[in-house]
Amino acid sequence: MDFITKAQLFAQDHFIVIAIVLFALLAVCAFFIARHNSRAARKHDTLCAKPLSLSPDEEKAVKVRYARKPKRVIFLLPAALTTDEDVNAWADAVAPRLGHAFQAVNVETIPQGLFSRAKYRVTFARLEELR
Numbered sequence: 001m002d003f004i005t006k007a008q009l010f011a012q013d014h015f016i017v018i019a020i021v022l023f024a025l026l027a028v029c030a031f032f033i034a035r036h037n038s039r040a041a042r043k044h045d046t047l048c049a050k051p052l053s054l055s056p057d058e059e060k061a062v063k064v065r066y067a068r069k070p071k072r073v074i075f076l077l078p079a080a081l082t083t084d085e086d087v088n089a090w091a092d093a094v095a096p097r098l099g100h101a102f103q104a105v106n107v108e109t110i111p112q113g114l115f116s117r118a119k120y121r122v123t124f125a126r127l128e129e130l131r
Helices: 003-013 015-047 084-098
Strands: 063-067 072-078 102-110 119-126
Touching (some): 003 015, 015 063, 015 084, 084 119
Antiparallel strands (some): 063 072, 072 119, 102 119
16 A cells, blocks of 8 residues: 555544544634734734834834743833833833733833844733733
């Protein structure tokens, strides 16, 4: 028997197992796509808020990191896009948009390095996990 015949016999004998594995892979892919889309929408919603109001091209320069324990959202904004006053006002205005009970915990300026530009690191954390 050649390889194709063996593969066809295996697929006929194990059709249910193959279908379950493919369905599980499809469910995992759908989960990660939905998570990516919700995070991208949240990023756009927070960055187009009024004190900061970045354009879509400027939004691409902003990086967002997520931490689990304690649950935090960290925005890295290039310093060339905004000022200190705008970042602080934006952090206070945007915290409710991130979810239930988020608050701006830390707004710090990271100076320019040898291979990196100056940026602001804005950290949001859940209130109940800060206690």
